[in-house]
Amino acid sequence: MKKSPSVLVIGGGSTGTGIARDLAMRGLDVTLVEKGNLTHGTTGRMHGLLHSGGRYAVSDQPSAKECIEENRVLRRIAGHCVEMTGGLFVQRPEDSDEYFEQKLEGCRECGIPAEVLSAEEAREIEPYLAKDIKRAIKVPDGAVDPFRLCVANAASAAEHGARIETHSEVTDVLVEDGEVVGVEVTHQTGTGPYVHGEPGEVEEIRADYVVNATGAWAGQIGDFAGVDVEVRPSKGVMTIMNTRQVDTVVNRCRPKGDADIIVPHETTCILGTTDEEVEDPEDYPEEGWEVDLMIETLSELVPMLADARTIRTFWGVRPLYEPPGTGTEDPTDITREFFLLDHADRDDLPGMTSIVGGKLTTYRMMAEQISDHVCEKLDVEAECRTADVPLPGSEDFTVLRDYMDDFGLRSPIGRRSAQRLGSRADEVLNSVDPNPVVCECEAVTRAEIQDALDTAGTELNSVRIQTRASMGNCQGAICCHRMANELAPEYDEETVRASLDDLYQERWKGERHAMWGTQLSQTALKHLLHAATMNRDEDPAAGDADIDFAAFDDGDASEDDTSGVASGGAVADGGRRRTADRASDDAPGGVDGDN
């Protein structure tokens, strides 16, 4: 039998995993390499908007048309990753009527369903909109979970025979006789089914074709091959609120500007964003004024945000690209379209194509086009099926019924689990017994943690992004160590401890942007639980110092009584007046009295 042509895909974000799935489904021999976790780059750091295309309906109509088309496809193939919240473009009195009309007209030109709502009608949908708003346009925006989407694409690719290698950084592109023939990767420390190399091990992976799907990092891969890929990385800030102040995507209806969108996402909503060009996609300033800007500007649309609680803030880098010579100065004006750069045509270097630009909503279309391109290069005739075949987890919607009885989970927990797992809910939730709740804020049970660990190895951050455990109000104060405990007995205590420390530090990084008010109280509680109650900051097991155990109280005075038999102290027999109230102490780990 003839061997299938081989393709190497660089990048484990939505585009890379989408390409791997597409090509694997077409029968090609696919290897995907990613330097960190899946979603390590931009995919893991976005606001989760499933575009209707409305945002680009005036300025960038080709992008807008792609968005509405793919918006419909994703609802079909990735139902368990999508929440159709609907979206509003809200006009304030000071915003231009002319632009409002252009937006409406643009939506209609691009085939985006758009309906004008009066201020009263808009506030019926979103009661916390400012009292003085003028009117709004309703569009089919939604929320998409980029982590789940990416993991489902990788799982599907693997099911179709692809090899997925996370923690494998490309350290060179192999060029022989003027042609790209593969890459050199250096394996990093990591665990899980997608990790096969030893840390530090260098491996040459040869392939008939190489696809560079590294987004904001595409220029760095280009450098290895000796070609220029002029990506213009642009950073954006996103601030996460403690609850869903809005249940609909709320956009400001004005030409462009910072801080003009609120996206409901799971239990939170996310305020975004800014658009500022940066030199290095991995090293740029993250500053408090950006957080302040989100809160102050967006409270013009939703006033309650001014005093609401934020739980953390993060930044992401867009992989913007424009053809050489375009010379756009302001990154907000750079097109959101995507580009295939065939280095054979462009740089006289056959064997590799880069894909740059674009956005999460259109990841599948980008993958389809580049897969078509690769198949053409390799003389393979196979149809794309990714628009029709649902992703793992989205095959059967009858699972989204009430899980309370089926799994012995209280209704909200069962429902949340089923929403995240989609058609895999039966399989996953029945896999563990008993199945206690690990993360109370996000209602994540042991079964879901264990399922995520199947692909995460010892990386709790990967478990986190798959399940949302530790991403709620308490930011892991109550559940970080519980998540780590789930690594045992497969992994030893030292690994459990190291994984816990990694997760805790990662949570801390984003929390620092939200440390005031109620969230500072929450942080102080977290500090007490982990440093005072658990002594994790001074853990004697972590240090080198030998402890002289004999110098400490050995409980001698109480030795007569160690049988635990009641000593009959008068105080102990006193009334325990409050025990009746303790049922209410079951509340999750919120700050005292705050829930």
Next chain:
Amino acid sequence: MAITDDVLVIGGGIAACTAALSAAEMGARVRLLAHKKSTLRQASGLVDVLGYAGGDGPLSDPYAGLDALPEGHPYRVVGEDGVRAGLQIFDEAVGDVYRGGHTDSNALVMTHGGAVKPTARYPESVAPGLASTSGDTLLVGFAGLTDFDAPVAADHLAAAGVPFSARGVTVEFPKRFRADAKVTRFAKALDRDEEVNGGTVRSVLADTVAEEIDGESRVGFPAMLGDDHDEEVRAELSDRLGVPVFEVPTGPPSLLGLKLEDILFDALDEAGVRISTGNPAVDFEAADGRVETVIVDQKSRPTPYSAEQVVLATGGLVGKGLDSDRESVTEPVFGCHVPHPEDRYDWSEPEAFGDHAFARFGVVPDDELRPTDEDGEPHFENLRAAGGVVGGADVAREKSASGVSLATGAVAGRLAGEEATR
């Protein structure tokens, strides 16, 4: 007309209770104004005094570390005498329910994560399990409780070099609960010794664990061995297993913390302290540099409470005795001065367990524990502060949380009581 007492203590945690008991000892008529449940439900129930100071630790002698603390630390204000006075009030209030009072030394106690930590007083139920005493140890965890993984905790103890062998096993609790049941539900089942297949909860649990014992001389469980009838539960399990049984302190909801709260409130009753709970102090009236009345919001009706002396023991950031916004940190009842860096990014450090400024936020006491203004002058002649609202200590990293509350509570309460009965 205002409700009138000699001393009014605002707060409901360890510091407030200690201040009230201390003032009552002086013969004052004392009222405690507690708003919500105290933060004790989130605390382990251990009474830390000082475990780490000046880069040293774990300290076997907490008093040896006092001089290494920075100037302005509450322990530096009240001195060793203040620390001892706090512990004395505590020991008298809790009686035999707590241990450790027989010595100045800290004990090393295992925590539910498995790390050991130095502490000065520990519940009787924890005593048989000290890490600073020998005795091969079996830790027992439950498959349905995620907070305590016994094998991980045991291996963690071993990694710290404890002078005994430790082993952990995970067993099924004799009774099945809903997947998200909390420790309180487990404790109730043991309290009531509910009927299960093959016997009762206690007997079946003992049978299960007996099979796991392999020469160990003590057996530890997460702190959930009963609530109302905890001593009975522990005694029965010890009896059936033939070795001492102990509890490992846990995080929230912490039964040991809740029990301590009950004990302290019983002691308040016994000392004749009047207790008003459920409503927040929101404002005050002052004249001639003295607080005259504290205004309590009773279901939106402002109600005045007047007293000769007032002790502010409303807690720190967690207990909401301190408040903050993006620009500033404040003490919300009296508006006392709370120093803090101007830029909120300087309130914390990039390292999760770094030397965070926020951990030391609080009012600045004078040598009589009166909160001072920016010029170092007391805000009010008759207002003192105790516990978490007082700044200058990172009680989490020092392992000094309860100790600071006890010491400042004892001294503020004594001074208030003396002044009021003068």
